[in-house]
Amino acid sequence: MNDREVREHCLRLLRDGAPESPAAPGAAVDPAEAAGAPAAGPAALSDAGGDALLSHDIDGDIAVVSVLRHGSDAFRADEVMIEGLTFQFRGGEWMELGGGAGSAPDRPLDRRTEDELGGPLRVYASGRTVRNADRLLPWGAKWVNQARLRAAAGVASIRIGSRLLGVPEHGHVAIVWGSRRAPVLEALDAEGGVKGVLDLEHGTVPAHA
Numbered sequence: 001m002n003d004r005e006v007r008e009h010c011l012r013l014l015r016d017g018a019p020e021s022p023a024a025p026g027a028a029v030d031p032a033e034a035a036g037a038p039a040a041g042p043a044a045l046s047d048a049g050g051d052a053l054l055s056h057d058i059d060g061d062i063a064v065v066s067v068l069r070h071g072s073d074a075f076r077a078d079e080v081m082i083e084g085l086t087f088q089f090r091g092g093e094w095m096e097l098g099g100g101a102g103s104a105p106d107r108p109l110d111r112r113t114e115d116e117l118g119g120p121l122r123v124y125a126s127g128r129t130v131r132n133a134d135r136l137l138p139w140g141a142k143w144v145n146q147a148r149l150r151a152a153a154g155v156a157s158i159r160i161g162s163r164l165l166g167v168p169e170h171g172h173v174a175i176v177w178g179s180r181r182a183p184v185l186e187a188l189d190a191e192g193g194v195k196g197v198l199d200l201e202h203g204t205v206p207a208h209a
Contacts, residue, residue, distance in 0.1 A: 001051050006051060006067055006069070006083075007085065007096055009053065010053070010056075010065040010067070010085055010087070010096075011087070011094050011096075013053060013056060013065060014056070014058070014063055014065070014087060014089075014094045015094065050068070050070040051067060051068060051069050051070055052067070052068045052109075053065060053066075053067055054066040054067060054068055054082065054168065054170065054172040054174070055148075055165075055168060055172050055173050055174040056174060057163075057165060057173075057174050057175050057176045058176070059163065059176050059177055059178065060178070061088060061089040061090070062086065062087065062088050062089070062131070062144045062176055062177075062178050063086070063087045063088075063089070063094065063176055064084055064085065064086050064087070064099075064144075064146040064174045064175070064176035065084070065085050065087070065174065066082060066083065066084045066085075066148050066172060066174035067082070067083045067084075067085065068080070068081075068082055068104060068108060068109075069081045069082070069083050069101065079103070080103070080104040080108065081101045081102065081103060081104055082101065082102060082103075082104045082108065082124075082125070082148060082172070083099060083100070083101035084099050084100060084101070084125060084127065084146050084148050084174055085098070085099035086098060086099055086129045086144045086146055086176065088131050088144065097129040097130070097131055097144055098129040099127070099129065099146070100125070100127045102124070102125050105124075108170075108172075109170040110170070111152075111153045111169065111170060111171045112150055112152055112153065112171060113152055113153050114152040114153070114154070116152070117150055117152045119152070119196055119198075120151065120152045120154070120155050120187035120195045120196035120198075121149055121150070121151055121152070121155070121158070121185060121187050121196060121198040122149055122150050122152075123147050123148070123149045123198070123200070124148060124149060124150060125147070125148040126145070126146065126147045126148070126200075127145075127146055128143045128144060128145040128146070129143065129144050129146075130142065130143055130144075131143065131144050131178070142178070143178070144176060144178055145176065145177050145178070145182065146174060146175065146176050147174070147175045147182070147200055148172070148173075148174050148175075149172075149173055149175070149185075149198075150171045150172055150173070151167045151171045151172075151173055151187060152171065152187075153171070154189055154190075154195065155167050155171070155187045155188065155189065155195055156188060156189055156190040157188045158173055158175075158185050158186065158187055158188065159185070159186040159188060160175060160177075160183045160184075160185055160186075161183060164188075175200070181201055182199070182200035182201040183200055184197060184198070184199045184200070184201075185197065185198045185199075185200065
């Protein structure tokens with residue numbers, strides 16, 4: 001699937017999960033309900049050659065979508081990558097800001113254990129995209145930040161302030177934020193208990209996870 005088609009799928013996903021929707025990722029929900037919800041699998045893209053939407057997060061008017069890509073307009077046909085695309089809700093519609101990609105690990109959809117990841121959460125990619133590139137002056141840039149991470153087996157959801165994200169069965173989670181300081185993540189088990197805490201402000205990004 002080419003880049004344009006993947007981005008169309010991402011925009012459709014965001015439109016179906018608008019920020020004002022109570023069920024949208026990023027909305028404030030009951031932790032017990034989210035932790036007990038069944039985990040979802042990757043959303044395969046039709047005629048995509050194995051491409052799949054892995055995770056998305058919405059924080060007000062900004063969002064990130066992570067996608068498993070098997071070759072693209074920018075990658076070699078034999079490359080397997082995980083791409084993170086950021087978006088902003090502006091003028092009544094979602095608009096792509098940009099993003100980045102990195103090589104996927106072996107068996108990218110296999111859930112990893114805490115021993116394999118070195119803890120309940122492991123960051124494997126991060127980045128940021130300017131959201132006001134059309135500003136008149138060169139200073140005053142505002143950024144949309146993203147982190148892509150894996151949650152170990154047994155982590156049912158991740159709490160980011162008032163937001164609670166369910167963890168898909170493959171364990172890949174994408175997080176977005178617009179504040180200067182990166183958020184603190186809490187990994188929760190199925191009963192809502194805290195399994196671990198990760199401060200993204202001081203997180204490290206290993207080559208693979």
